[in-house]
Amino acid sequence: MGRFAPSPTGPLHAGSLLAALGSLLHARAQGGVWHLRIDDIDPPRAVQGSVAAIQASLEAHALRFDGDIQYQSDHSYRYEQALQRLEAQGDLFHCTCTRAMLGAAGSCQKSCAQKQFAASEATCLRVKVPLSTVITLDDAFLGPQNWLLGQQLSNFVVRRRDGLYAYQLAAAVDDAAPAATQVIRGRDLLDSTPRQIFLQRRLGLPSPEYGHLPVLTDQHGAKLSKQQGASAVNNHQPLHNLRTALKELGQPDPPAKLKDSVSLLAWSQSKWDPLRVPR
Ligand code: GLU
Numbered sequence: 001m002g003r004f005a006p007s008p009t010g011p012l013h014a015g016s017l018l019a020a021l022g023s024l025l026h027a028r029a030q031g032g033v034w035h036l037r038i039d040d041i042d043p044p045r046a047v048q049g050s051v052a053a054i055q056a057s058l059e060a061h062a063l064r065f066d067g068d069i070q071y072q073s074d075h076s077y078r079y080e081q082a083l084q085r086l087e088a089q090g091d092l093f094h095c096t097c098t099r100a101m102l103g104a105a106g107s108c109q110k111s112c113a114q115k116q117f118a119a120s121e122a123t124c125l126r127v128k129v130p131l132s133t134v135i136t137l138d139d140a141f142l143g144p145q146n147w148l149l150g151q152q153l154s155n156f157v158v159r160r161r162d163g164l165y166a167y168q169l170a171a172a173v174d175d176a177a178p179a180a181t182q183v184i185r186g187r188d189l190l191d192s193t194p195r196q197i198f199l200q201r202r203l204g205l206p207s208p209e210y211g212h213l214p215v216l217t218d219q220h221g222a223k224l225s226k227q228q229g230a231s232a233v234n235n236h237q238p239l240h241n242l243r244t245a246l247k248e249l250g251q252p253d254p255p256a257k258l259k260d261s262v263s264l265l266a267w268s269q270s271k272w273d274p275l276r277v278p279r
Contacts, residue, residue, distance in 0.1 A: 002027025010226030140211025
């Protein structure tokens with residue numbers, strides 16, 4: 001079971017189309033279903049109309065998801081339960097450090113873990129990462145990955161100071177198998193994966209298969225991103241966009257006689273080869 005999980009921060013751009021296509025083909029090639037999840041846990045960053053725009057682009061490219069759209073904003077009870085379990089295990093602490101006070105990997109290096117804060121004080125919640133934590137993964141495209149996570153960071157945020165659930169927590173909970181069995185997404189999120197696997201372990205949740213796809217960059221080498229205003233995919237040229245994305249995924253060129261997105265996708269699904277995805 002695969003999923004595509006855009007944040008509602010703008011329309012679909014070429015980079016997110018690549019993630020949508022790669023995750024769809026990887027799921028469908030194995031006979032799996034493919035879901036659309038809207039990661040709408042950060043209202044201040046949400047852009048009105050993005051869900052409709054994302055849906056319209058997926059539809060224009062015949063990237064059809066199964067079932068209803070899932071919204072992370074409907075899953076607060078899950079995230080709350082997860083926090084309660086971490087709290088009961090003694091994994092959490094409150095922190096008031098500002099960005100400038102944090103270490104290189106964003107960890108709290110002060111003594112917040114030993115402090116008592118008044119209930120009225122705005123704090124974020126951090127999960128402690130034991131020094132000996134090692135996370136290994138056989139990435140569907142990149143092969144074996146190994147992180148000495150406990151040496152890289154000693155803690156990270158699971159609930160923000162503004163009270164919102166952190167992406168790491170929400171993704172770890174929603175992506176735990178059996179709800180998702182495959183998480184195929186851009187390589188820009190590779191750093192997040194060991195944190196999410198760590199959380200799944202602490203929560204006693206099974207981890208899905210992970211695979212990280214190439215990330216598209218603009219002419220300055222910066223990742224295409226909705227927040228940076230990357231331009232929306234042109235819904236009037238789906239064949240061209242799909243062919244370009246397939247090339248970027250290292251997949252074979254569909255025959256020229258295929259003139260509609262549905263048959264192009266069916267052909268590409270039958271030829272999908274994870275080993276051809278550029279590393
Ligand atoms: N919603 C996040 C994004 O759009 C992450 C998605 C994911 O984990 O695949 O960048």
